[in-house]
Amino acid sequence: MGFEPPPRLANALGEVRDEGASAWLDRLGAELDEAAARRGVSVERVHLPGGRSSLVAHVRRPDGSPAVLKLAPARFRPEAERAALAHWDGLGAVRLLDPGVEDGALLLERLHPEVSVRTLPEAKALLEAAGTLRRLWVDPPEGRNCETVPERTGRQAASMRATAKALPDVAPLVDAAVRARAELVAAPPELKLLHGTFRQSKVLQGERMPWLAVGPDPVVGECAFDLARLVRDRVEDLIGSPSGPSITRRRVKRLAESLDVDRDRLRGWTLFRAVESGARALRVGRVRDGENLLEFAGWL
Numbered sequence: 195m196g197f198e199p200p201p202r203l204a205n206a207l208g209e210v211r212d213e214g215a216s217a218w219l220d221r222l223g224a225e226l227d228e229a230a231a232r233r234g235v236s237v238e239r240v241h242l243p244g245g246r247s248s249l250v251a252h253v254r255r256p257d258g259s260p261a262v263l264k265l266a267p268a269r270f271r272p273e274a275e276r277a278a279l280a281h282w283d284g285l286g287a288v289r290l291l292d293p294g295v296e297d298g299a300l301l302l303e304r305l306h307p308e309v310s311v312r313t314l315p316e317a318k319a320l321l322e323a324a325g326t327l328r329r330l331w332v333d334p335p336e337g338r339n340c341e342t343v344p345e346r347t348g349r350q351a352a353s354m355r356a357t358a359k360a361l362p363d364v365a366p367l368v369d370a371a372v373r374a375r376a377e378l379v380a381a382p383p384e385l386k387l388l389h390g391t392f393r394q395s396k397v398l399q400g401e402r403m404p405w406l407a408v409g410p411d412p413v414v415g416e417c418a419f420d421l422a423r424l425v426r427d428r429v430e431d432l433i434g435s436p437s438g439p440s441i442t443r444r445r446v447k448r449l450a451e452s453l454d455v456d457r458d459r460l461r462g463w464t465l466f467r468a469v470e471s472g473a474r475a476l477r478v479g480r481v482r483d484g485e486n487l488l489e490f491a492g493w494l
Contacts, residue, residue, distance in 0.1 A: 197223025199249065206246035209478040210269070218267040225265055226251060229299035233292055235263060241307060245409065248272075252304065260304040261291055271411060272298045274340040278387060278412035286329030287389075287407045288400075305398040305406060312394040316428065319394050320445070323424055324452055326397050326405050327389065334387040334414045343388075343415025344379040350470045351375055357473040364473055367491055371469035374462040378416075383456065388413050388420040394427045418455045422463035425449060426490055433486045439493040446494075465494045 199222050207215045218225070226249065230237050235253040241262070244250055248266035255261050266272040279290040279300070292301035311319045311326075334340075351372050358368040389396070390411035400406040413419070425445055432438040446464065450457040472487030 197226070199223075200240065200242055200244040202243045202246060203249060207267070209480075212267075212269055215267040215269055222249060222265065225299070226263070229263060229265060229297060232295060232297065233263070233301050235261065235301065237263070248409075250307075253301075255291075262302050262304050264300045264302060265298065268298065271340070272300060274412050275410055276300055277335065277339055278410050281335040281387060282330060282332070284402070284406075285332075286326055286403075287410065288398075302408075303400070303402075305400045305408065307398055309399040310395050311397040311405060312427070316431075320424070320427075320449070321452075322405055323392075323394050323397050323427075324421075324449060326407050327392055327420060327424065328453055330389050330392075330407060330410075331386040331417050331420070334385065338387075338414060340387075340390075340412040340414060342385075343382070343413055343419050346390075346413055347375050347379065347419075347466065347470075353477075354470055354473045357477050361473075361476060364469075364476065364488060367469050367488055368473060371466045371491070375466045378418075378459060378462050378466070382416040383459070384416055385414055386417055388415055388417070390420070391423065392420055393423050416459070417453065418450075418459040419463045419467075421449055421453060421455055421460055422467045425460070425464045426468055426487070429486055429490050433489055438490075442490065442493050461494055465491055468494070 199219055204219060207219050226237065230253060234256045238252040238254060241250040241252060247270045248264050251263045253261050253263045273296060276290065279287055280293050288305060289303040290300060291303060311323045314322065354368045354372065358365040389407055390413040391409065392407065396409050397405050397407055432441060435441065446461050447457060450460045468487050468491040472484045472491060475484035475487060
């Protein structure tokens with residue numbers, strides 16, 4: 195029987211319309227076998243439903259210890275993730291187990307994917323997630339190979355403007371978000387190695403530490419940029435609550451104070467990242483997601 199990639203991954207890669215990602219998906223079964231053979235691990239099963247940007251397989255190392263093997267197409271920068279995980283060396287993040295292999299795959303310690311911080315009550319989840327994120331904010335490594343916040347958000351701003359031309363109703367929010375970004379990148383307060391795509395579901399239960407971050411898309415910049423994605427966690431619940439706007443403002447205040455981040459900068463980056471995600475969702479046809487994110491952005 196031929197290898198079938200997880201439907202969630204296949205659907206997500208179909209949205210990006212990238213020939214390289216499509217070709218990678220077509221040969222994913224062989225890629226998994228080859229990556230496992232290079233590391234001498236045996237594949238037990240593919241984790242389902244899995245993520246939208248990578249394949250994760252449960253494997254056993256030669257000594258019988260459990261691990262996971264993660265594969266991602268080049269567009270999702272797996273080697274930048276490798277460099278960041280090696281730099282963190284297990285402090286606050288999942289530990290890299292194959293630092294000497296660079297083939298677009300990552301051998302990682304096995305955590306408990308069924309238990310994320312998101313399973314906790316909201317107040318406790320935010321507290322634990324914020325504490326994990328704080329440990330990741332370290333000076334970037336020498337010779338880093340990841341983007342800076344101005345570089346990444348500059349590309350995103352260009353795509354947002356294109357979306358606003360095609361969908362004029364979103365133009366006011368896009369204009370506000372792009373203006374906020376211009377002010378924020380002009381004078382960043384610090385430059386740290388950031389997770390890049392941090393949220394509650396990216397913090398899993400571990401053995402050697404209670405909670406560890408996974409799945410970074412690392413970037414170098416100010417801490418408020420990283421924290422901004424956490425502000426909108428459980429956005430569907432916020433949208434469904436009549437107190438959504440006030441809860442959001444309290445969340446910005448609480449997170450800024452607990453992690454010693456400027457509240458206005460956190461609000462600005464939360465606005466930019468919510469509008470960017472909302473515009474991108476509309477662009478690929480995920481209308482409900484896009485509308486929820488843009489409504490949330492309007493509260494800021």
